[in-house]
Amino acid sequence: MSLLEVRDLQVHFETDDGVVKAVDGISFDVERGETLGIVGESGCGKSVANMTILGLTRSPVTRISGRILFEGGDLAQASSDELRTVRGNDIAMIFQDPLTSLHPFYKVGRQLVEAILTHQEISKKAARKRAVELLGLVGIPDGERRIDEYPHEFSGGMRQRVMMAMALVNDPKILIADEPTTALDVTIQAQILALVERLQEQFGMAVILITHDLGVIAESADNVAVMYAGRIVERGTLDQIFYDPQHPYTWGLLGSLARPDRPRVKRLSQIQGQPPSLLAPPEGCHFRPRCPHEFAKCPQVPGLEVRGGEPGHADRCWLSPEQKRTLRVIEAGRIGLEVPAA
Amino acid sequence: MARYIARRVLWGVALLVIVSAVVFVLFYVFPSADPAKLRAGRTANPQLIEQIREQLHLDDPIYVQFWDYMKGVFLHFDFGRSFTSQADVRTIILDRLPATALLVAGSVVIWLMIGLPVGIISAVMRRSLLDRSTMIITLAFISAPVFWLGLVALYLFAQDVGLIHIFPGIGSYLSADTFLAKCESMLLPWMVLAAATAAIYARYLRSSMIDTMSEDYIRTARAKGLPERDVVLRHGVRSAITPIVTLLGLDVGLLLAGNAILTETVFNIPGVGQQIVLSIRRSDLPMIQGIVLFGAFFIIIFNLIVDILYAYLDPRVRYQ
Numbered sequence: 296m297s298l299l300e301v302r303d304l305q306v307h308f309e310t311d312d313g314v315v316k317a318v319d320g321i322s323f324d325v326e327r328g329e330t331l332g333i334v335g336e337s338g339c340g341k342s343v344a345n346m347t348i349l350g351l352t353r354s355p356v357t358r359i360s361g362r363i364l365f366e367g368g369d370l371a372q373a374s375s376d377e378l379r380t381v382r383g384n385d386i387a388m389i390f391q392d393p394l395t396s397l398h399p400f401y402k403v404g405r406q407l408v409e410a411i412l413t414h415q416e417i418s419k420k421a422a423r424k425r426a427v428e429l430l431g432l433v434g435i436p437d438g439e440r441r442i443d444e445y446p447h448e449f450s451g452g453m454r455q456r457v458m459m460a461m462a463l464v465n466d467p468k469i470l471i472a473d474e475p476t477t478a479l480d481v482t483i484q485a486q487i488l489a490l491v492e493r494l495q496e497q498f499g500m501a502v503i504l505i506t507h508d509l510g511v512i513a514e515s516a517d518n519v520a521v522m523y524a525g526r527i528v529e530r531g532t533l534d535q536i537f538y539d540p541q542h543p544y545t546w547g548l549l550g551s552l553a554r555p556d557r558p559r560v561k562r563l564s565q566i567q568g569q570p571p572s573l574l575a576p577p578e579g580c581h582f583r584p585r586c587p588h589e590f591a592k593c594p595q596v597p598g599l600e601v602r603g604g605e606p607g608h609a610d611r612c613w614l615s616p617e618q619k620r621t622l623r624v625i626e627a628g629r630i631g632l633e634v635p636a637a
Numbered sequence: 638m639a640r641y642i643a644r645r646v647l648w649g650v651a652l653l654v655i656v657s658a659v660v661f662v663l664f665y666v667f668p669s670a671d672p673a674k675l676r677a678g679r680t681a682n683p684q685l686i687e688q689i690r691e692q693l694h695l696d697d698p699i700y701v702q703f704w705d706y707m708k709g710v711f712l713h714f715d716f717g718r719s720f721t722s723q724a725d726v727r728t729i730i731l732d733r734l735p736a737t738a739l740l741v742a743g744s745v746v747i748w749l750m751i752g753l754p755v756g757i758i759s760a761v762m763r764r765s766l767l768d769r770s771t772m773i774i775t776l777a778f779i780s781a782p783v784f785w786l787g788l789v790a791l792y793l794f795a796q797d798v799g800l801i802h803i804f805p806g807i808g809s810y811l812s813a814d815t816f817l818a819k820c821e822s823m824l825l826p827w828m829v830l831a832a833a834t835a836a837i838y839a840r841y842l843r844s845s846m847i848d849t850m851s852e853d854y855i856r857t858a859r860a861k862g863l864p865e866r867d868v869v870l871r872h873g874v875r876s877a878i879t880p881i882v883t884l885l886g887l888d889v890g891l892l893l894a895g896n897a898i899l900t901e902t903v904f905n906i907p908g909v910g911q912q913i914v915l916s917i918r919r920s921d922l923p924m925i926q927g928i929v930l931f932g933a934f935f936i937i938i939f940n941l942i943v944d945i946l947y948a949y950l951d952p953r954v955r956y957q
Contacts, residue, residue, distance in 0.1 A: 346856075349860060379863075381862070383863075395853040396857045400876060400951060413861055414862060445953070
């Protein structure tokens with residue numbers, strides 16, 4: 296059994312304009328110690344799905360269905376109190392913007408100690424000691440002094456390290472990292488990703504890495520789920536997704552990636568158009584309106600099944616495996632989403 | 638910090654000098670009536686008026702009058718004597734101040750005790766029936782003029798003229814001799830004066846709280862597994878309440894400066910506000926001057942307190 300099993304998760308928000316289907320039936324597993332990368336553009340539901348795992352999207356206007364199985368319980372059905380004991384304890388989360396994710400009025404030490412004391416029955420002194428220790432672990436030197444500083448006295452990268460320390464204080468089994476490097480300089484990004492990897496080994500935890508950046512995925516993920524407009528459109532191992540992509544949306548993502556290791560192309564390929572409104576997504580395949588390869592079958596919803604890929608490599612595209620293999624190549628050795636010139 | 642405070646105090650003094658000058662110019666150069674004539678009464682003859690003018694130094698050149706006045710205020714804490722009663726202005730103001738101070742102090746406590754919880758609960762239970770109804774009620778209190786609210790309150794609850802005899806009525810402050818009796822006589826005025834402000838604070842804190850609760854650090858607090866009560870009170874309110882401090886400083890300063898005038902009038906409380914109306918009607922320039930300066934002093938002081946408090950409330954704010 297997997298550590299975390301998400302089954303047919305739906306998260307819908309009732310708004311004045313109608314129901315927003317932010318997450319529309321996604322399923323995935325997270326194994327012990329693995330890194331699952333979830334990739335997709337802004338608004339595809341990747342953050343909402345993961346915040347729902349922790350119950351952070353619950354509200355009077357949210358409709359959540361499906362199952363989130365973790366350690367024998369279903370987090371989708373759990374009471375708020377039960378969820379609270381999981382949050383920050385078994386499953387921790389760090390967020391995109393470390394500048395705004397820490398409370399500006401409290402010293403980082405206090406915020407760390409608070410996270411420890413929420414879940415552990417230890418003395419304040421012991422909690423503080425543990426906090427200093429963790430600051431060292433995430434690469435913040437002189438923790439004894441810096442613990443008494445306020446968040447605004449830290450740089451962006453350092454603040455993300457503080458967030459990481461806060462997430463790790465209770466030895467979580469899963470760390471959900473929601474765009475942890477997006478707000479940081481590229482050089483800092485690499486440091487933070489390396490840190491996540493090191494801590495993952497040290498703590499033996501699983502990581503769900505949410506990002507819009509395939510580069511980040513390539514660097515860290517074992518398995519990848521590609522999300523588009525509330526659904527997972529393709530799921531497989533890192534190699535499967537990068538070297539044998541089945542879904543046109545994945546082709547588009549790969550084609551838009553700058554590859555300094557390859558000969559320079561004239562122009563990066565781009566995906567035309569905008570993601571659909573989640574208030575009224577298109578019938579059938581959600582990617583249909585932007586896909587140059589649309590055909591008669593696309594108005595039906597394609598299930599997430601193994602179609603042309605290896606076992607375990609599933610996608611939601613009606614094209615035949617042969618068509619996929621030829622259509623995705625836009626020039627010799629390059630995958631993308633443009634209709635190749637005849 | 639010490640240097641900052643010293644600089645602010647110096648600025649405050651400079652500001653007081655400027656305020657004195659402006660008030661002096663306004664009332665001495667453009668008086669609403671000739672104080673000498675007013676003083677002389679209806680049957681006055683020109684000689685008497687001239688004599689009074691001389692007595693009050695109104696015949697001196699303006700700059701001499703101004704210089705004399707400023708010297709008195711800033712060197713001797715002497716605000717001169719009332720044109721109408723010859724009484725010492727400082728004594729009159731200090732006599733009147735306790736009533737106003739008691740009125741303001743009690744009403745601050747009431748409006749904070751009501752406004753803050755209502756604001757927080759409304760924000761947390763946003764869009765609920767409770768939230769919607771309290772927001773309508775607060776709007777009603779904000780819209781109701783204080784003098785009208787005061788009269789309605791008296792009509793309903795005063796022991797002398799009210800339908801239900803619960804609270805001491807008009808003028809009960811004047812006859813109260815112990816502190817407790819004074820407080821009791823203030824109950825109705827406190828509530829009337831607090832009503833609108835409590836409503837404003839509730840609405841203000843509600844919107845400030847709603848903004849705060851959507852901040853990233855609130856999400857972090859929830860993701861830590863904190864109980865929702867701690868998320869709201871320790872993380873939410875702590876941030877949302879800081880702008881309220883600014884508001885509070887301004888309001889207290891203004892009320893002490895005479896803004897409680899309507900409440901004082903309705904309930905016949907012998908406070909600073911009542912005195913200034915009286916003095917303006919009589920063109921009693923030294924009295925007006927004195928009260929305005931006292932008011933300016935309170936506003937400056939409370940602003941300074943707010944700014945200093947702010948540095949403690951928000952660690953990102955550092956003065957130098």
